[in-house]
Amino acid sequence: MNTRALLLGGISALLLGGTMVGCAANGAMSNGGVASASDRSAALASKGAARDAGKAQIALANRNGSAAIGLAENAVALVPRSAEYRMLLGQSYLQGGRFASASRAFADTLQLSPGNGKAALNLALSQVATGDWQAARQTLAVNAAIIPATDRGLALSLAGDTAGGIAVLTEVARSPAASAKVRQNLALSYALAGQWPAARVVAAADMAPADVDARLEQWATFAQPANASDQVAGLLGVRAVVDPGQPAALALNAPAPVVPGVPEQALAAADPVEVPGAPLPVETAAALTAGPVAGFSKVSFGPRQEVVQSLPSMMMRPAGGPIKVAAAPAQTGRGMATAAYRVKAAATGNWYVQLGAFESAGVAKDAWGRAARRFAVLASYSPNGTAFKARGEDFYRLSVGGFSRSAADSMCRQYRATGGACFVRQGAGDAMALWLRKPGMQMASR
Known part of the structure; x- marks a missing residue:
């Protein structure tokens, strides 16, 4: 079975899914059809935000994260209470390798749209990338009902709860909803837990025997990152960068943390680490199972200096x-x-x-x-x-x-x-x- 063909459909789902926004109406009329000055101002802001958001989506599709960030920030500045624009901003930060800023943007999105499962999943992955595993696990627990089990299971494993991730994915794998993606997420979770015989058996269900050893070698490298951001950066096919944080002017006027007790400033990666290779899918393990060994088998360890190496607890x-x-x-x-x-x-x-x-x-x-x-x-x-x-x-x-x-x-x-x-x-x-x-x-x- 061609796992790449089965899983490539999820490449843009995490970055672009749920953020398609169209041009807003020109604004409501008042006073018998004569727009007030405030109405006209709001209409202009709405139109400008929609224009910038559309351009940001094009930049994201072209893998131009830096351009997408500036455009999405403009859209949020013009219409700060839009959950769609906040979501777009978070996805732009993700593609730009700015994980702390992405965490803030997705937290704001969830405040404005509590049922947004993609925002919740992206928030958890951003927290993993900043090294805040505990906050990521809390996010996944609080939003378990709105995050698909297939994605939530692997996200739990990436956040250090490999036992919980395996339990979630095993239940799905035994159900009628089982798919190649579910099984590959489960196989990767076993690998993150250090249970290599189980990882081999599950991975082999959807892969040619000749490819299994190469895939396990790829996962062995992935399971021992040099920096907290490496695994999520690899899933996204991006390079982690020094993150100055989301501009203060874009702060949402509401209590910031979505999950009580989560520190506002998450742990930043020690050094940028570039993962070579073509852009990888980011719908959890779809990225890791989308083709022959590439990317993670070539992880570039940064200069020899202080790094934070995140190892799943079950390993x-x-x-x-x-x-x-x-x-x-x-x-x-x-x-x-x-x-x-x-x-x-x-x-x-x-x-x-x-x-x-x-x-x-x-x-x-x-x-x-x-x-x-x-x-x-x-x-x-x-x-x-x-x-x-x-x-x-x-x-x-x-x-x-x-x-x-x-x-x-x-x-x-x-x-x-x-x-x-x-x-x-x-x-x-x-x-x-x-x-x-x-x-x-x-x-x-x-």
């Missing part, structure tokens, strides 16, 4: 055992400011706050020093690390943990508030950092 092996806590330093000067906040290491906790992935343990040691100076609470804990390979290059993952989930979430939030980058995950072979070990010390196998 992690239990670390086991409590974290060793270093003696707390005397609280003087800057340390006094954070002394009131303490996260106690749980004796059986298996949740970690990952601070980055680095070229070597030596670079990670320097990063730990900077992190502890930024957030003095970290000085009360012993850093953890583990070496891994990605695309043939060695990296060293830096974390602190042994916490309960709630304690890890609290610490990461506090660290982000100081300007740091982090995310919460389960144990992945985390052990005492190399620079803390005495000569000849060996760590017990896990």
Whole structure:
């Protein structure tokens, strides 16, 4: 079966679906058919917004994200209460690789149009791209009724809940609504969970045997991104860029967060990462299963410096055992400011706050020093690390943990508030950092 032929129809659905807007009427007449000045002004604004929105849609279709952004911003500025224009703006930001701005635009769209499932799905994907997995999972949970299960299942897996994503997709795969897209989303979710035998079996249902190994190799690269934005950027076929944020003048005059408790400023990707290859479909796994291995098998890792590597929680092996806590330093000067906040290491906790992935343990040691100076609470804990390979290059993952989930979430939030980058995950072979070990010390196998 030709999976590419089955799935190519979803290429533009996420970027362009639901945003087709036509020219508005010239405005209502009043006073016996004579338009007032305010009526004429509103009519001109409506006409100008429709014109710019139409041009933005053409720019999107031509993969010209930068041009689409400016035009969509103009449309929103002219008619700020239009859910359609806000949706178009979010999609323009997505194509331009500006994920934090996209998150804001889709949140505004949902406020104006609470039943817009595409906006909810796009919001969750934007939150994944900014590293805010918890907010993405909340968005998916709150809007579960309006997001198709096929898309919601893979979005859950991308947001770190691979068990939940697999459960959703398995139910659909066993129903009359099962399709190649459902099965490929399920296969990818198994891959993200590290369940490769299951991924192979499900993927093979719609692929030629000769293509399965190549597809699994592609997914293996996709499952270990160097930056939080890599996976969503790859789905969209775009390059993540530094995002200045949505212009303040375009703010919607309503409470901003759609999901209570979601921080307004999401975690930004550490570095832009370009995914080569032709533009990929973005209707979830349609992008990843739309052709021979391309794009993800050529993921370009950025310059060797601090990066945030997002790994789905189901891929992690239990670390086991409590974290060793270093003696707390005397609280003087800057340390006094954070002394009131303490996260106690749980004796059986298996949740970690990952601070980055680095070229070597030596670079990670320097990063730990900077992190502890930024957030003095970290000085009360012993850093953890583990070496891994990605695309043939060695990296060293830096974390602190042994916490309960709630304690890890609290610490990461506090660290982000100081300007740091982090995310919460389960144990992945985390052990005492190399620079803390005495000569000849060996760590017990896990």
